[in-house]
Amino acid sequence: xxxxxxxxxxxxxxxxxxxxxxxxxxxxxxxxxxxxxxxxxxxxxxxxxxxxxxxxxxxxxxxxxxxxxxxxxxxxxxxxxxxxxxxxxxxxxxxxxxxxxxxxxxxxxxxxxxxxxxxxxxxxxxxxxxxxxxxxxxxxxxxxxxxxxxxxxxxxxxxxxxxxxxxxxxxxxxxxxxxxxxxxxxxxxxxxxxxxxxxxxxxxxxxxxxxxxxxxxxxxxxxxxxxxxxxxxxxxxxxxxxxxxxxxxxxxxxxxxxxxxxxxxxxxxxxxxxxxxxxxxxxxxxxxxxxxxxxxxxxxxxxxxxxxxxxxxxxxxxxxxxxxxxxxxxxxxxxxxxxxxxxxxxxxxxxxxxxxxxxxxxxxxxxxxxxxxxxxxxxxxxxxxxxxxxxxxxxxxxxxxxxxxxxxxxxxxxxxxxxxxxxxxxxxxxxxxxxxxxxxxxxxxxxxxxxxxxxxxxxxxxxxxxxxxxxxxxxxxxxxxxxxxxxxxxxxxxxxxxxxxxxxxxxxxxxxxxxxxxxxxxxxxxxxxxxxxxxxxxxxxxxxxxxxxxxxxxxxxxxxxxxx
Numbered sequence: 001x002x003x004x005x006x007x008x009x010x011x012x013x014x015x016x017x018x019x020x021x022x023x024x025x026x027x028x029x030x031x032x033x034x035x036x037x038x039x040x041x042x043x044x045x046x047x048x049x050x051x052x053x054x055x056x057x058x059x060x061x062x063x064x065x066x067x068x069x070x071x072x073x074x075x076x077x078x079x080x081x082x083x084x085x086x087x088x089x090x091x092x093x094x095x096x097x098x099x100x101x102x103x104x105x106x107x108x109x110x111x112x113x114x115x116x117x118x119x120x121x122x123x124x125x126x127x128x129x130x131x132x133x134x135x136x137x138x139x140x141x142x143x144x145x146x147x148x149x150x151x152x153x154x155x156x157x158x159x160x161x162x163x164x165x166x167x168x169x170x171x172x173x174x175x176x177x178x179x180x181x182x183x184x185x186x187x188x189x190x191x192x193x194x195x196x197x198x199x200x201x202x203x204x205x206x207x208x209x210x211x212x213x214x215x216x217x218x219x220x221x222x223x224x225x226x227x228x229x230x231x232x233x234x235x236x237x238x239x240x241x242x243x244x245x246x247x248x249x250x251x252x253x254x255x256x257x258x259x260x261x262x263x264x265x266x267x268x269x270x271x272x273x274x275x276x277x278x279x280x281x282x283x284x285x286x287x288x289x290x291x292x293x294x295x296x297x298x299x300x301x302x303x304x305x306x307x308x309x310x311x312x313x314x315x316x317x318x319x320x321x322x323x324x325x326x327x328x329x330x331x332x333x334x335x336x337x338x339x340x341x342x343x344x345x346x347x348x349x350x351x352x353x354x355x356x357x358x359x360x361x362x363x364x365x366x367x368x369x370x371x372x373x374x375x376x377x378x379x380x381x382x383x384x385x386x387x388x389x390x391x392x393x394x395x396x397x398x399x400x401x402x403x404x405x406x407x408x409x410x411x412x413x414x415x416x417x418x419x420x421x422x423x424x425x426x427x428x429x430x431x432x433x434x435x436x437x438x439x440x441x442x443x444x445x446x447x448x449x450x451x452x453x454x455x456x457x458x459x460x461x462x463x464x465x466x467x468x469x470x471x472x473x474x475x476x477x478x479x480x481x482x483x484x485x486x487x488x489x490x491x492x493x494x495x496x497x498x499x500x501x502x503x504x505x506x507x508x509x510x511x512x513x514x515x516x517x518x519x520x521x522x523x524x525x526x527x528x529x530x531x532x533x534x535x536x537x538x539x540x541x542x543x544x545x546x547x548x549x550x551x552x553x554x555x556x557x558x559x560x561x562x563x564x
Contacts, residue, residue, distance in 0.1 A: 003367075006377035007146040014184050018388075019164055019181060022173040025056055035538075040175050040271040046284025048175045049268045051082065051182035051389040053259075053285070054292055055131070056138030060388035066300035066363035067307075070230075070238040073300065075248055079255025087260040088282030092269040094469045096278035097552045099270075102397070103263040103461060110468040111476040112545055114217055114410050119483050121401045123460040124263045126487070128394045129399075130432065131264075131453040134438025135391040141359060145329050146380040147346050155439035158384070162391050163432045174392045175271060177482040178266045180393075183384035186291055188382020192375050196302045199369060208372040211299035222301055234347035238304070250518030258520055259456025261461035264393035303365040310368055311354060312345045319343075322367035331357035338549060373545045391435065399427030452494050455520025461492035463527040469553065471535075476492050478535025486527030493519045 038049070055118040058080070066073030078110055098106055108117025136155050143154025189204075199208035201222060214220050220228075226238040236242055243251075259265065270276040273383055311319070326332040333355040334343055363383060364374045390558040403424035408415055415423070460483050467482075495501035498507075498516045507515070514522060542548070 001122060001373060002147060003146065003373045003376045004409050006373045007380050008338055010374070010377045010381045011147075014159060014180075014385065018161065021176045025173045026156065032299075040281075042272055042277045042281035043284050044175070044179050045268060045277070045281035047288055048178035048184040048271075048386055049265065049285035049383070050198050051178040051185065052268055052393040053262075053265050053390070053391035054182075054289060054386055056135050056383065056387035058292065058296075059189065060138055060141075060359050060362050060383050063296040063300040063303065063455060064298055064358035067120050067304045068358050070236070070241045071181050071241040072248070073501065075101065075243075076255065077293055077296065077341075079252040079258055081289070083256035083259025083454075084286060084289060085284075086256055087265065088279070088286065089482040091260055091266065091465060091469070092278045092282050093275050094552050095266060095465070096272070096275050098131045098548075102400050102405060103261075103266055103465070104401055105409070107461075107468065108405065111474075111479045112542065113476040113480065114478050116480050116483075117317075117405055117409060117463075119480055120461070120464070121405045123483060124397060124401045124457070124485055126491075127454060127457045127460070128397050129438070130395040130456060131262075132391055132398075132431075132435045132436030135387045135394070136435045138359075138387040139391070140439055141329070141331070142380050142383045142387070144362075145325065145331075147365065148328075151329075152440045155436055156199060158159055158388065158391070158439070159432055159436040162388055162435075163429070165520060172395060177392065178389045181389040182288060184265070185385040185389075186288070188378045188385070189292050189295060192369070192371055192379055193299050193302070195371050195375065196269065196304040196365070196369045197266075197298065198307075200302055200305070206295050206298035206302075210301055222305065229281075229305065229312075233308070233312060233345060236347075238301070245443050245512050246513055247515050247518050250512075250514045250521040252518075253457050254518050254520030254524070257459035257462045257524055258456070261457035261465065262454070263401075263457075263461070264390070264397045266465075267287045268393075270323065278315065283380040295522035299362060299365060303368065305360045306365070306368045307356070308345065311343050314343055315341055316343055317341060320367075320370075322363060322364060325367075326360055328365055329360075331360045331526050395428055395431045395435065398431035399424050402427035402430070452490075452498065452516060452520075455490050455494070455508070455517065455523065456487060457500045458520035458525060459486035459523035462524055463531055467528075469514065469549070471532075472549045473535060473540055474531065475535045475538055475541045478531040478533075479533045482531030483531045486523045488521060489526055490523040492522070537558045 025212060062076050062080075065076060081090070089351055095106060098110070102119035102124075104117050107120040108114060112267055129282035136158055137151075139158030140151040143157055144151040147154070149157075193194075193206040194204050197206040198204050200214060201209035201216045203209040203212050204282075211220060214225055228234065230238050243246070246515050269282070272278050272281050273354075278418065311323070316336065321548060323332065335353050335355070337351065337353050338344070342426070343354055344351055346352050366379055386541055403420055403426075407423050408420050412419075463486065464479045467479065492502065493511070494516050496503070497505045497519075511519075548552040
């Protein structure tokens, strides 16, 4: 059977599974819609968290970035994984004990202020829309290649699927759908990795194949072979870094604290029954995430080696079928500058004849390696599962921010539960439409700003949450000032150096030599300083707020044996 037939079968079966789960687990109350009734078992929540967090960026883009950046791509691995550890240890248990459904809900109550709540809602919407636009584009990209439809048609199909289970099921439907999506995406990521590792290194464990020797008769280590291929083509060695140490540190840290401040990940810890469940599910999620994250560098190296050996200095007329299929999507392009009919793939931009979109590396990897059609289709289903699971989590954050944090908490406090549930569903519909619009008309910056969503979360949420938990003296004036200054500074830097606004700027004009991807670290530091300074110059928070902060830091059950 052809790849397209297999894709229809496998993607069709997985979609039927997702929709079936959404119908089975549809939400009947606001508690089920927002936090799945708080009754999700930790292992299921761990899988759902892993699926929610491993977006199209993790599944499709990360190995592609590492594949082209080599050693420098390691910042994404370190930042995203480290951020998850930071979230699990410093935020999740305390937020769960505080007992609020959303990040703006926590900030509004902790800082006893609707102004703080509104600022948090605006930050949540900016971060979530920035992030979700990339997910919808990823869905369109997968559909356009494997179902051979227009990218826009692919986005429409993705919108319809997400609309169905996010609007109907809320968090309850999304949680159990994400458990299924985790199983699909991890199977789809690992199967081709194992096949290719056996083919190239004789080792069925990709992580060991990555540091092993080639079986092509050269007896060279895979990474030595890749370094040699890079040298021959004029590229920097795959295993050498070109970024400055300060920028590596800034990007890693921005991704770490940005991950810990992502509202759609934090909300997952409200879906378990208690604080212990939050800690346990965080541990499970880390194990489930590690399976993909330790495999990504291996896939990056396998794909890069296979790609160079397949295309470099080869006749264009002899290119395999996958090459022309990807050419049709516009994500790989050949321009025969010297009219010799051979593909010159070299570092020198003037002589280079091949343009490759990094996002195709994971999706095209099984085709480049000549794996069976069903494996290629499985990867398509995995890419869709990754993009759709994260899109659903983000859409829920957007709808909850509108229904709960704006309407219920501020505009119409006496709204009935039925009315609140309806407004949450209407909010989800609105969010799906906006996300779809960005997927179909991607502003030039969408691909560029998915990583920047982490910088925005770091610059706005992280200090307000961490100070809200660990600093009793932090008041609403400090938190609101810090969030506004932090996110404004990050947006200014992003617009100037990434989007060409405010007169634009070049890398040699970066402040402190830090790239826009890493600037969240600077903006976050400014947020901390402003928050702290303003809070010390204004009145302390009310005593009852200070008592709540004291209480959420005590472990459950602590102090109960004392005689009062």
